[in-house]
Amino acid sequence: MKTLPLNRTGPNDMVKVTCAEEKEVSVYSRCAFCAHCEGVVVGRREMPNPQKQIIEDMKVGRGGDDELQNAAMTFNLFIRDGSALLCSDDKNEGFRSLYS
Numbered sequence: 001m002k003t004l005p006l007n008r009t010g011p012n013d014m015v016k017v018t019c020a021e022e023k024e025v026s027v028y029s030r031c032a033f034c035a036h037c038e039g040v041v042v043g044r045r046e047m048p049n050p051q052k053q054i055i056e057d058m059k060v061g062r063g064g065d066d067e068l069q070n071a072a073m074t075f076n077l078f079i080r081d082g083s084a085l086l087c088s089d090d091k092n093e094g095f096r097s098l099y100s
Helices: 050-059 065-081
Strands: 002-005 008-010 014-018 024-026 036-042 045-048 085-087
Touching: 002 014, 036 065, 045 050, 050 065
Parallel strands: none
Antiparallel strands: 002 085, 008 014, 014 024, 036 045, 036 085
16 A cells, blocks of 8 residues: 655645656545545544445445445545545556446
């Protein structure tokens, strides 16, 4: 597992990380939906990606759209307060959709 520091740029709270493709990608529009995203470093704590847990629950018939939306909002709060992403893409494959 690797740690990708968050790069905060611009006046619109844009947050980016350098992905496996060696380019900066938006955390909110790309990493939030990537299967490799394991969580966010907030202070000294590692917060797991809440969306992954909800998706696993939905596969076995628990959870629903409301929980998934709440998990996405929680992820955004983690990004707001965090300093880095936890990424399981050790093979540098790049983006893989969380929903496929």
